[in-house]
Amino acid sequence: MKEIVKKYLEGEAGFHEQVQLLKWLRHPNNRSVFQQYKSGWKKNHADSWFPADAVKSWNSIEAAIVQKSFSKWQKSKKIHLIYKYAAIFFFVLSLGGTIRYYTSINQPPVFYTSVMAENGQISKVELPDGSLVWLNSGSQLQYNTEFATKNRDILLNGEAYFHVQQNAKTPFIVSCNNLKIKVTGTTFNVSSYPENKTVDIVLESGSVELSNKKSSSFSYTMKPGEMAQFETENQKLQISQVNTTRFTSWKDGIINIYNQSLSEVVKRLEIRYNQNFDFDEDIKDFHYTFTIKNEPLSEIIQLMEKITPVKAVQEKDVIIFCLDKNKLREAD
Amino acid sequence: MFDIQVKKGLKNGDPGAYKEVFRFLYPRLKGYCKLFITDEHEVEDIIQEGFLTLWEKRAGIQPANSVESLLFVIVRNRCLNRIKKKKLEESNGDLEKSLPNEIQFLYQIDFTGNEDRSLEELMIESFQQAVEELPEKMKFIYKKCKIEGKKQKEVAEELGITVKAIEKHISKAKNQIRDKLLLQYPSLVLLITFLFSH
Known part of the structure; x- marks a missing residue:
């Protein structure tokens, strides 16, 4: 019977076995034995065990849960009501706070340090915590x-x-937009250029926890190899599996362009080479795949002219891509 | 089957806790759904929706209660709704008695600890309830023609109205029953009674 219980729990029991099990379970005395078999079976399954045919199903459940959690951040009038009460509460608190403030005024003020990387440069910074x-x-x-x-x-x-240096006592928190990324020690990439509509986080190793500044009720813990895309406008989060090196290789001066449209490629070139670009509307959907290591810009442009029938012309300090009709004719 | 830690995780909406429950219950929930629904995709949908319902109603999860039976009730109600819909599409509003699938009691004992009414019975009950909630005259005509099996002409004579009027009543009744059955979303009600009764 133990064998049949196991098969049943794993969804492998056939019709007759299920009938047999039902008959057996109809004797109340057998039910505690059944419970024992069940917990024994559960214990025998390691943390990593997962029913083979269920992975896809679980992935969509997880994605939906994440999606729902993050979309909840923005809505609900109830929350506004809570803010109202919170405001009153904090006003009362602040009366006490002012008194405390006067007693603590001798402490040194807090200053901010900022580090910048100009267009065309990549900076490497060592922070005070290592x-x-x-x-x-x-x-x-x-x-x-x-x-x-x-x-x-x-x-x-x-x-x-x-x-990030390991330090469980003081978590390392990166804020961009309303997104808070909390880590204790790990390697990851965050991309939140204001002209992009999303904040993209790619986790290489360790684990990071994402949460929203506006709400403390939800957090998502990323696993290595995942990319989280946070849509800043509607506060939604999407998780996907990615090849992390594609997103982190820029730090070694490598730019991977994988099936990206001309308009996206140009954006990355502008940042990397500190050069303004423009392009004709009718070629913006040309797609490119190539890798830049330390090549000069001129080589990249030649490469693009080879891949697609485009021509680059310089007007003042802007490089303009346009359709090369001569090449189109050759192709015909 | 699941410890307090996992249940607390469910209550807090932690995806890891949901994964833990999912991996141990998925094969059986699937086995149960397959007793009533042949389409694999539909079965997958029901289970996925079931877990999302649990997530949405997580505030009501009580760590002292069994998550297994909670999920089972949620999934069972989803199966029930699918079958209702199918029956309605097939048979124009009539729900005939069908023999209950015996194996479902195995899953009932396993998940909830005892044998309850079959899914088929639940379906017929909700259908009867929908009939009972029809306006008086409509209910009378519907019962006479559809349940007792009387001829429309006989009923028309008995009431002193035309056969056309009878037909109209019956088709209206069918629509109302259909709307009731499909609108009826028992998962929430049952979920609440379940939480209070255990």
Whole structure:
């Protein structure tokens, strides 16, 4: 019977076995034995066990849960009501706070340090706590004088790759938009250029916890190899599996362009080479796949002209891509 | 089957706790659904929706109660609704008695600890309830023609109205029953009674 119970629990029992099990279970005395078999079976299954045909199903449930959690952040009038009460509550508290403030005024004021990477540059920064940050072109990060002593809070604008020092006592928190990324020690990449509509986080190793500044009721813990895309406008979060090197290789000066449209490619070139581009509307949907290591811009442009029938012309300090009709004719 | 820690995780909406419950219950929930629903995709949908319902109603989860039976009731009600819908599409509003699938009692004992009414009975009950809730005259005509099996002409003569009027009543009744049955979303009601009764 134990064997049949096992088969039943794993969804492998056939019709006759299920009938047999039912008959057996109709004797109340057998039910406690059944419970024993059940908990024994559960214990025998390691943490990693997962029913083979259920992975896809679970993935969609998890995705839906994550989606629902994050979309809840923005809505609900009830929350506004809570804010109202909270405001009153904090007003009362602040009366007490002013008194405390006068007694603590002797402490040194808090200053902010900010680090920037100009367009066309990648900066590598060592933070006071020993964590390393690679700042991508056109990005900025800020932290205060209490960093590494009282907090490890960082404000990020743009893209950065983090290698965070282990310190479970003071979590390392990156804020961008309303998203809070909390880590204790790990490597991950955050991309939050203001012109993009999403904040993208790619986790290489360790674990990070995402939460919303506006609401403390939800958090999502990322696993290595995952990319989280947070839509800043409607506060939704999407999780997907990615090849992380595609998103983190920029720190070594490598840019991977994988099936991206001309308009996206141009954006990345602008940041990397500090050069303004423009392009004709009718070619914006040409797609490219290539990798840039340390090649000069001229080589990249030649490459693009080879892949697609486009031509680059310089007008003042802007490079303009347009359709090369001669090449189109050759192709015919 | 699941410890307090997991149940607390469910209550807090932690996806890890849901995964834990999912991996141990999925094969059996699937086995149960398959007793009534042949389409694999539909079975998958029901289970996925079931877990999302649990997640949405997580505030009502009580760590002292069994998650197994809670999920079972949620999934059972989803099966019930699918079958109702199918029956209505097939048979134009009449729900005939069908023999209950015996194996479902195995799952009932396993998940809830005892044998309860069969899904088929529940379906007929909700159908009878929908009939009872029809307006008086409509109910009378519907019962006479559809349940007692009398001829429309006989009933028309008995009431002193035309056969056309009878037909109209019956088709209206069918629509009302259909709306009632499909609107009826028992999962929430049963969920609440369940939480209070155990």
